[in-house]
Amino acid sequence: MFIDGRSIDLRPETGAAQAGAITGTWTLNVNLGSGDTDITLVLQQEGERLRGSIQGGLGSSEIANASAGAGGEIRFTVPATFEGQTAEATFAGRITGNEMQGTVTVVGRAPGSFTGTKAGAPAIPVASPTPPGGFRSAVTAKGHLSGTWILSIKIGSQTFPGTLSLDHNGRSITGLLQSPFGTTPLTEGSVDFEGFHFISRARIDGRVVEMAVEGNADANEILGTVNSKIGFALFTGFRKR
Numbered sequence: 001m002f003i004d005g006r007s008i009d010l011r012p013e014t015g016a017a018q019a020g021a022i023t024g025t026w027t028l029n030v031n032l033g034s035g036d037t038d039i040t041l042v043l044q045q046e047g048e049r050l051r052g053s054i055q056g057g058l059g060s061s062e063i064a065n066a067s068a069g070a071g072g073e074i075r076f077t078v079p080a081t082f083e084g085q086t087a088e089a090t091f092a093g094r095i096t097g098n099e100m101q102g103t104v105t106v107v108g109r110a111p112g113s114f115t116g117t118k119a120g121a122p123a124i125p126v127a128s129p130t131p132p133g134g135f136r137s138a139v140t141a142k143g144h145l146s147g148t149w150i151l152s153i154k155i156g157s158q159t160f161p162g163t164l165s166l167d168h169n170g171r172s173i174t175g176l177l178q179s180p181f182g183t184t185p186l187t188e189g190s191v192d193f194e195g196f197h198f199i200s201r202a203r204i205d206g207r208v209v210e211m212a213v214e215g216n217a218d219a220n221e222i223l224g225t226v227n228s229k230i231g232f233a234l235f236t237g238f239r240k241r
Contacts, residue, residue, distance in 0.1 A: 022068055028116035042234055046194050053225050054078055060232040149222050151237035
């Protein structure tokens with residue numbers, strides 16, 4: 001519609017605005033009929049794309065078939081391990097502010113339920129697009145990621161300290177990752193509209209393991225995932241002042 005001669009879009013906000021409500025770290029309590037199970041759900045939404053991962057009582061895995069609606073609806077599937085077996089679980093629910101609730105469906109079992117809250121730290125914002133040829137602000141701004149980040153790395157049920165030192169120049173990043181596997185240089189580092197990406201290779205149990213790291217950051221907060229053939233990890237952290 002037009003107000004004072006200006007075109008005003010009154011459709012519900014989506015994209016970056018909704019991403020601010022969804023993106024972040026959620027603590028979920030899941031009940032599949034045999035007691036409560038706590039998991040950590042990390043979500044990142046960029047435009048219409050929603051991705052994430054779980055860690056905790058149902059195992060560690062990335063989510064799939066994920067979608068989010070304009071009214072706060074959310075849906076995804078994930079391989080869940082419980083009672084010694086792994087099966088696909090479908091989560092369907094709604095986000096209201098910093099709370100999430102819904103149902104969990106597993107083939108061959110009665111439907112379960114889940115509730116959750118977002119961690120107290122501010123959600124990682126997703127910047128809005130700039131005109132063609134320009135960077136988005138936030139992560140893609142030149143030098144935005146440069147500095148030393150103090151990490152908490154969650155592997156299974158344990159949390160380890162780490163340090164990520166980054167030198168951000170345009171679309172590329174270089175630096176060092178200090179983790180439970182030692183200090184390793186970053187390779188194939190890049191920054192794009194979805195965040196930062198790099199490879200770290202560490203010698204573990206006598207062999208070289210390649211770890212693919214992806215993440216996002218705002219001014220002083222950082223979060224991301226680490227994927228390798230030997231497992232999966234989550235990390236959060238802050239910029240060292």
